[in-house]
Amino acid sequence: MVNITLKELARELGVSTTLVSRVLNAPLRADGTPDCDISRDTARRVLELVDKYNYKPSRMAAGLRGGKRYMLGVITPDIANASFSATGRRIEELASADGYSIMFGSSDERPDRQLELIDHFIGQKVDGIIVTPCAGEDRSLQKVVDQGIPLVLINRNIPSLEGVGRVLQDYAGSTRAVVKHLLGNGYRRIEMISENMDVLSLKDRERSYCETMIANGLEPHIYKVESITQEIETRQAVRDALKKGTEALITPRIVLSINALLELMNAGARIPEDMAIVCHDDSPAWITHSPTITYVSQRSDDVGTLAYRLLCRMMKGELAEQIMVPPRLVLGGSTVKR
Amino acid sequence: MVNITLKELARELGVSTTLVSRVLNAPLRADGTPDCDISRDTARRVLELVDKYNYKPSRMAAGLRGGKRYMLGVITPDIANASFSATGRRIEELASADGYSIMFGSSDERPDRQLELIDHFIGQKVDGIIVTPCAGEDRSLQKVVDQGIPLVLINRNIPSLEGVGRVLQDYAGSTRAVVKHLLGNGYRRIEMISENMDVLSLKDRERSYCETMIANGLEPHIYKVESITQEIETRQAVRDALKKGTEALITPRIVLSINALLELMNAGARIPEDMAIVCHDDSPAWITHSPTITYVSQRSDDVGTLAYRLLCRMMKGELAEQIMVPPRLVLGGSTVKR
């Protein structure tokens, strides 16, 4: 009932374990036979028995000895967040097809959790790691690089790290597109509600918003809310904006988007007549909301595909690359032409 | 830079590896010192050095020798689904605090994927498995039980399996509550749109709907849509229901809920005047939708907590239990009093 081992296979065949191992790990020739200095006949007998017993090598033992572990580590801030889970799902799907198992972890944006997870992963000798890093914890990632484990960063860049792959969203470009879209539809008094977080994606969006406004002769204004009191402050900001006659709001994080929407509903404001709004990140809510919401899609599954493929190349020894993914602006009824 | 090993620790201390291993694996006495036949003084020196080098035992090596693996396997049909990811997140959170790593996998409702994942998990010698099983694949789960690996089923029961833990939603009870809620609010012509799937939760909901309707002297009617053509058929069913003068729809799966809502919007139907609707499963869309949607919450994170705690007890050798979780009916504007 318990899985058969290499040793038992070898004994049944009357050969050494070395031979069996060689056959199984050899690269394949054009005709599908393993390319090692073992006779085709013996190799065939080995493969037949492997098949008969459905033998699966113990990845644990192989890993111990220094071989491939067939295991990847994936860290997201929160796997329960739709965007991260879509990315994770895609990575798992592709990796699984290649025989990898996936260890998942959520950092919850906490440096200590990220450190802990990375330590677990290194301890398990994973073959590669894909991580959406949280702010303020570069040391563990540096350790990953130092140990020669291929590492791909998703969405958030850490410029100081060398030799890591990156799959980054062009946040500045997408915010520029958002502002231009609003301008083109006749909106002028455009404000942003952002969060006081040390995360580059957010900084990029804020910077790009300000630059584009200024370049068009308009004055930017950002409400900065604190993470802890985010809900109350966001609602306060929305009320302020309504009172001031602001025409459009940009909410560059999904929690901000949802709370802003809730407060708009609560205040009885009509969208987009009293206030236009552009939300960020994907949510089933955007297309069922009335009116539908204009939003910036994260293309989360594409990001997963690109990150996995990049990691694969790096695990084969290729150099790390940086891939920029253009986000997609999905137009909805929350920002119609004025 | 690379992690220190037991052997190196032992050499530096001038003792055998066995001694160090014993100190580390011994149960603690009341005063916090390890309870093994090793002098307190030596034990203290060991622990000091362990601390100094931040030594972490290789779970892989320990696992190979037969020890605890500190690794759990979690399978959901789709980690990108909000309900499953909330459960998974909670499991990971709790497990991580106890020092476990988590291997995640999505079965995509495909028996072959589930089998593959289970095989991977067994190959990795996980200490326990939590799974929301897909239909028609009991063999691999039986194998888990046979190998003595503690197993907890979530949400979907497989009555034939013995010795497994279960955390189940009381689907029949929740559907009864839904129907009674609708009846209490004056609705009579209540229909269900369900999917032709061999999954007990769905069957329970269907059965309970029929029973409760009949018990109240009303005639039940279920539109059964095929999974493949679900979207088209659901929309068709909604149009039919509108034409027939149906008063309320129950959509017992989230995809059905979303497509039904989309078709109601598309047909210009007012909710709840032209059609009341009760959706299933949690979604941020329900509370931002206008009107807000009455739905049955899965209590996904509670399920995660309960499943993990049960698994822990089973890993300590306690007997498997079956836990019923009552779902929660969250009232919204989509089913107001008539």
Add this chain to the structure above:
DNA sequence: AATACCTCCTTTATCGTTTTAGATTAGATT
């Protein structure tokens, strides 16, 4: 004085692989 019995520690084997460094055999070459 011989024996039993603690207390504290070590030797050795083992888990299931991979890898290094040969070993064996047969045929070809000198």
Add this chain to the structure above:
DNA sequence: AATCTAATCTAAAACGATAAAGGAGGTATT
């Protein structure tokens, strides 16, 4: 006949931990 070469195959060590069994040294018992 001795040496070389190529083709196949193997023995043994290693990875990092754990467990079974046993040994050294001292104290207590007969």
